[in-house]
Structures are given as structure tokens and as C-alpha cells.
Amino acid sequence: MGHDLLIYNALLLTLEPESRPWYQGYVAIQGSKIAAVGQASGIQNLPNATEYWNAGGSLVMPGLVNTHCHAAMTLFRGLADDLPLEQWLHQHIFPGESRWVDYDFVYTGALLAAAEMIRGGVTTVADAYFWEAGARQAFAEAGLRAVTAQGVIDFPAPGVPDGSDNLAVAREFIESGRRSPDGLITSTLFCHAPYTCSAGTLQGAKALTRSHNLPFFIHLAETRQEADQIRHQTGLSPTAYLDSLGLLDEKTVAVHAVWVDETDRQLLARRGVKISHCPESNLKLAAGVAPVAELIQEGAIVGLGTDGAASNNNLDLWGEMSLAAKIHKVVRQDPTVLPARQVVEMATRQGAQVLGLEDVTGSLAPGKDADLIVLELRQPHLTPMYDPFSHLVYTARAVDVQQVMVQGRWLMRHRELLTLDWQILREKVRGWAGKIMPGAAGFFQGMADQA
Ligand SMILES: [Zn+2]
Known part of the structure; x- marks a missing residue:
């Protein structure tokens, strides 16, 4: 039986104890959970899945x-x-x-x-x-x-x-x-x-x-x-x-x-x-x-x-x-x-x-929920890369995160929020900011005019 989704061709950090980075790593997702993780050279060696997503060498790690x-x-x-x-x-x-x-x-x-x-x-x-x-x-x-x-x-x-x-x-x-x-x-x-x-x-x-x-x-x-x-x-x-x-x-x-x-x-x-x-x-x-x-x-x-x-x-x-x-x-x-x-x-x-959630999240392992993020590595400040952990701590930034998944559901793809409407939310925030500091709404207006 195949999996629902297979993310492959990733630099995979499972964050399991003692785990090493996997190049050409994959994560197989079944419903809300991780079904398998591994390493495979060549698409013919990957597990079967309904949908395949080529990570293109991006870094995949737990959220x-x-x-x-x-x-x-x-x-x-x-x-x-x-x-x-x-x-x-x-x-x-x-x-x-x-x-x-x-x-x-x-x-x-x-x-x-x-x-x-x-x-x-x-x-x-x-x-x-x-x-x-x-x-x-x-x-x-x-x-x-x-x-x-x-x-x-x-x-x-x-x-x-x-x-x-x-x-x-x-x-x-x-x-x-x-x-x-x-x-x-x-x-x-x-x-x-x-x-x-x-x-x-x-x-x-x-x-x-x-x-x-x-x-x-x-x-x-x-x-x-x-x-x-x-x-x-x-x-x-x-x-x-x-x-x-x-x-x-x-x-x-x-x-x-x-x-x-x-x-x-x-x-x-x-x-x-x-x-x-x-x-x-x-x-x-x-x-x-x-x-x-x-x-x-x-x-x-x-x-x-x-x-x-x-x-x-x-x-x-x-x-x-x-x-x-x-x-x-x-x-x-x-x-x-x-x-x-x-x-x-x-x-x-x-x-x-x-948080007492170590059985459900925090690392990529079969049986845990599929909570993962994908970072785009082909950027000047992340090049070259000798040690992924070094880059995550000393050079990576929040904007390098491209995709976010929780429990098998994408919350962000290509930096676009899928569960929240930023335009509507921003208007709501603008309303509150104008109350908390009258005149602050002007900052928003100024930005809107420039946009
Ligand atoms: Zn506090």
C-alpha cells in the first residue's frame, strides 16, 4: 500500500537522538502521521505514494x-x-x-x-x-x-x-x-x-x-x-x-x-x-x-x-x-x-x-505527527554548507522557511499562508492599533499609500 505523500530529494534532519543528516532523504506521510523516513538514491528506490513532492535539495526538519x-x-x-x-x-x-x-x-x-x-x-x-x-x-x-x-x-x-x-x-x-x-x-x-x-x-x-x-x-x-x-x-x-x-x-x-x-x-x-x-x-x-x-x-x-x-x-x-x-x-x-x-x-x-509532547512531535520519526518545515538553501547567506546545524543556528533566518506542515496539513507553501488571510487579519490589527494608540492607524495608512 502506498503512502499519501512522499517528500523526497531533501537534506533531511530527523533530530532523532544521534541521527546524522541524510542527503537524498525522504519523508513518507500517511494521513496526519509520518509513516517512514529514509534515504534513497534514485526515484525508483522510493516507497510508493499517491503524491510525490520533490524538495529539490531543500532542508527538511521538524517544525x-x-x-x-x-x-x-x-x-x-x-x-x-x-x-x-x-x-x-x-x-x-x-x-x-x-x-x-x-x-x-x-x-x-x-x-x-x-x-x-x-x-x-x-x-x-x-x-x-x-x-x-x-x-x-x-x-x-x-x-x-x-x-x-x-x-x-x-x-x-x-x-x-x-x-x-x-x-x-x-x-x-x-x-x-x-x-x-x-x-x-x-x-x-x-x-x-x-x-x-x-x-x-x-x-x-x-x-x-x-x-x-x-x-x-x-x-x-x-x-x-x-x-x-x-x-x-x-x-x-x-x-x-x-x-x-x-x-x-x-x-x-x-x-x-x-x-x-x-x-x-x-x-x-x-x-x-x-x-x-x-x-x-x-x-x-x-x-x-x-x-x-x-x-x-x-x-x-x-x-x-x-x-x-x-x-x-x-x-x-x-x-x-x-x-x-x-x-x-x-x-x-x-x-x-x-x-x-x-x-x-x-x-x-x-x-x-x-511540553510533554515528545511522543507526537519534535522530531521526524515513524508514528509521530507530520509536523515539519522546509528551508530553501540556494541563497547566498547559506552557501556553502559544510554543517547544516551550524547554518540553522548561526546564519538561517525565519524568512528562509518556505513550507510548513502540521499534522500532515500544509499551513504555508512557498511562503504563502494557507490557513490565514493576511489582508483581512492586517485590517483587524489596524483597527486595534488605532484604538491602543490613536494615530497609529496612520502608520498603516502610510504603508498602504506607498504600496
Ligand atoms: Zn512570559
């Missing part, structure tokens, strides 16, 4: 996994930059959120985020925000794989005017769509931080995700100020504090983990806590540099995340890969730290592990 995002914040992109985190959060982001964020804001911002991420080769995203049902709807329409998490915080938040309702709202979100029928969307929750959620909220939230066997997300030890505050209040580091509450286990995803000392790192690794490393956000907000090489040495699984577009300001995992590969080298004054292949694994297979 990227963004382990931390606040998709709706694309609508705040570039609104407030170059400020201390406290000032940025309390004078710009929280007030903007309380004024503007509703279901349509989140839906529109998440559609914009989805468009940007698909065009950058992201096939799986872990998202966390308020009105998260709007993001869930947007990702479902875009065809992306998403772990959507309703935000939990102990003060009034968009859609949760009374902070004491936060867990009830999160429970309702989880129970209204825990897993979509196609398995692409997971619904869970996200506690904002140890300093914005009480011990009771943290424990209640963890109990809720535990009862549904879902990942639990939390910003942890992002800034020195947070670490000082928690130590002042509890006598413990943020990591030890969460452990004292019973929050640390293999389903917990600690986002940032910048201010973690050796004892904290050993604790995180021992508990099997997954780490989402967001280097660009940490640098832009001057939070610090997470000790990622040390965390990996202790045995922690680390994925990469973009964080929200208000603190990055894009959702480009290629930039995160490049930065992650370099920042730890300079901090450790050791150019052998985080070599290219390890960083590509963080953006793919290990990212899937962080």
Missing part, C-alpha cells in the same frame, strides 16, 4: 517548538521599550491590559502571532495569557499545535475582574476544551509568578493541572528583585519556595529560571522540572542570563521560548537559537558551550519534551 509565548501581546509590540521591568509591567503592560484586553483582542493578537510563527517555522507553541479561549480559537483556525494556558494572578486581570475567581476561570477554561478532537490543542493554566500568586493560589492551580495530568506553567526567578522579595518573605529562594509548596515535578514548566543557584538547579533537575529559556526577553528586560549550560549539566531538559512580543519584540525562534548559542559562550568565556546541534535540539525535540 520548531516555542515553549513560551504570550501571543496576544503582539498587539503591544513596540509600544513601550527600554524600560525597567517593574516600570514596563506596572506603568505600561498592566494598564494597557486592563484597558484593552478582551476576547477579540486576544483572538486578533493570537492570529497575528500565529501568522508570524508559521512564517518563521514554528509548528508548536505554548501560550499563556488571559481570555485564553480567544488564543485557543485563533490557533485552531491557524492549524497550529498549541498548549494554551489561562493566566492565573491574584489581582484583577482581563476577564477576571475579581482576582479570587482566577482558579474558577482557569478550571472553566480547562474543562471547556481540554483536548481538541485532532489532538492539536491542549488547554491548561499558567501561574504568573511566585510573587503575584499566593501560596494557596499556587497550590490550588497545581492541584487542578495535576488532576487533569496537564503541564503547569510559571514564570520563575526571572529577576533579582523577585528572588530578593521571595527570600525576604519566606527565607527561601523562589525555587525552594515552590518546592516547599509541592509545586515542582516533571509536569511543571519553569519559565526563565535566571536567578537559580547551584542548589536550585539541582533541585529543578532532581524534580524533573522542565525549563523554558527565553534569552531575548531576558536580555531586553535586563533580567539576567539564565545558567542554561549548568542546568543542562545537572540533567534538566531545556527548551527555547520567545516570551511575548512586548518584551522581545518578535516571535522568531531563529533569533533565540542564535542568541542562546552565543550568550552562554560569552558568559562562561567558553566557545564550546551550547554547540549548534544542541541548540537546534532545544528548539525541536527538547522543546517537545518540555
Whole structure:
């Protein structure tokens, strides 16, 4: 029996452990799943299929996994930059959120985020925000794989005017769509931080995700100020504090983990806590540099995340890969730290592990879902190529991604989005931007006039 689709004549990186690049590689797809991968010289040696697609020597690899995002914040992109985190959060982001964020804001911002991420080769995203049902709807329409998490915080938040309702709202979100029928969307929750959620909220939230066997997300030890505050209040580091509450286990995803000392790192690794490393956000907000090489040495699984577009300001995992590969080298004054292949694994297979999705995505292997991307290699900045992993980390860019597939369905062909209408979406974004900053619509108009 033949397969549905055979992608062949590819430079194939499966990202399976210890795998080597395959020249003249192929991927056979049956329905939503990968049926076979291999290498074949000559079309006569390929498996049978209904449809053949000649990749023309392009690079085929698993789609990227963004382990931390606040998709709706694309609508705040570039609104407030170059400020201390406290000032940025309390004078710009929280007030903007309380004024503007509703279901349509989140839906529109998440559609914009989805468009940007698909065009950058992201096939799986872990998202966390308020009105998260709007993001869930947007990702479902875009065809992306998403772990959507309703935000939990102990003060009034968009859609949760009374902070004491936060867990009830999160429970309702989880129970209204825990897993979509196609398995692409997971619904869970996200506690904002140890300093914005009480011990009771943290424990209640963890109990809720535990009862549904879902990942639990939390910003942890992002800034020195947070670490000082928690130590002042509890006598413990943020990591030890969460452990004292019973929050640390293999389903917990600690986002940032910048201010973690050796004892904290050993604790995180021992508990099997997954780490989402967001280097660009940490640098832009001057939070610090997470000790990622040390965390990996202790045995922690680390994925990469973009964080929200208000603190990055894009959702480009290629930039995160490049930065992650370099920042730890300079901090450790050791150019052998985080070599290219390890960083590509963080953006793919290990990212899937962080989200508990390692059985369905993150590498190209028979039985996994067909989540893959294709990069055009015949470009000056990718020529010559001696080591594909080196190019992916140190020279490739989001615009090099030509095709994107999730669960066997093309979301982008030849850089054209197939599930989203960019013209309609752009008008929706323009409407929101004009509200958030009256006059901003003029920027759009100016661009339209020039076009
Ligand atoms: Zn974040």
C-alpha cells in the first residue's frame, strides 16, 4: 500500500537522538502521521505514494517548538521599550491590559502571532495569557499545535475582574476544551509568578493541572528583585519556595529560571522540572542570563521560548537559537558551550519534551505527527554548507522557511499562508492599533499609500 505523500530529494534532519543528516532523504506521510523516513538514491528506490513532492535539495526538519509565548501581546509590540521591568509591567503592560484586553483582542493578537510563527517555522507553541479561549480559537483556525494556558494572578486581570475567581476561570477554561478532537490543542493554566500568586493560589492551580495530568506553567526567578522579595518573605529562594509548596515535578514548566543557584538547579533537575529559556526577553528586560549550560549539566531538559512580543519584540525562534548559542559562550568565556546541534535540539525535540509532547512531535520519526518545515538553501547567506546545524543556528533566518506542515496539513507553501488571510487579519490589527494608540492607524495608512 502506498503512502499519501512522499517528500523526497531533501537534506533531511530527523533530530532523532544521534541521527546524522541524510542527503537524498525522504519523508513518507500517511494521513496526519509520518509513516517512514529514509534515504534513497534514485526515484525508483522510493516507497510508493499517491503524491510525490520533490524538495529539490531543500532542508527538511521538524517544525520548531516555542515553549513560551504570550501571543496576544503582539498587539503591544513596540509600544513601550527600554524600560525597567517593574516600570514596563506596572506603568505600561498592566494598564494597557486592563484597558484593552478582551476576547477579540486576544483572538486578533493570537492570529497575528500565529501568522508570524508559521512564517518563521514554528509548528508548536505554548501560550499563556488571559481570555485564553480567544488564543485557543485563533490557533485552531491557524492549524497550529498549541498548549494554551489561562493566566492565573491574584489581582484583577482581563476577564477576571475579581482576582479570587482566577482558579474558577482557569478550571472553566480547562474543562471547556481540554483536548481538541485532532489532538492539536491542549488547554491548561499558567501561574504568573511566585510573587503575584499566593501560596494557596499556587497550590490550588497545581492541584487542578495535576488532576487533569496537564503541564503547569510559571514564570520563575526571572529577576533579582523577585528572588530578593521571595527570600525576604519566606527565607527561601523562589525555587525552594515552590518546592516547599509541592509545586515542582516533571509536569511543571519553569519559565526563565535566571536567578537559580547551584542548589536550585539541582533541585529543578532532581524534580524533573522542565525549563523554558527565553534569552531575548531576558536580555531586553535586563533580567539576567539564565545558567542554561549548568542546568543542562545537572540533567534538566531545556527548551527555547520567545516570551511575548512586548518584551522581545518578535516571535522568531531563529533569533533565540542564535542568541542562546552565543550568550552562554560569552558568559562562561567558553566557545564550546551550547554547540549548534544542541541548540537546534532545544528548539525541536527538547522543546517537545518540555511540553510533554515528545511522543507526537519534535522530531521526524515513524508514528509521530507530520509536523515539519522546509528551508530553501540556494541563497547566498547559506552557501556553502559544510554543517547544516551550524547554518540553522548561526546564519538561517525565519524568512528562509518556505513550507510548513502540521499534522500532515500544509499551513504555508512557498511562503504563502494557507490557513490565514493576511489582508483581512492586517485590517483587524489596524483597527486595534488605532484604538491602543490613536494615530497609529496612520502608520498603516502610510504603508498602504506607498504600496
Ligand atoms: Zn512570559
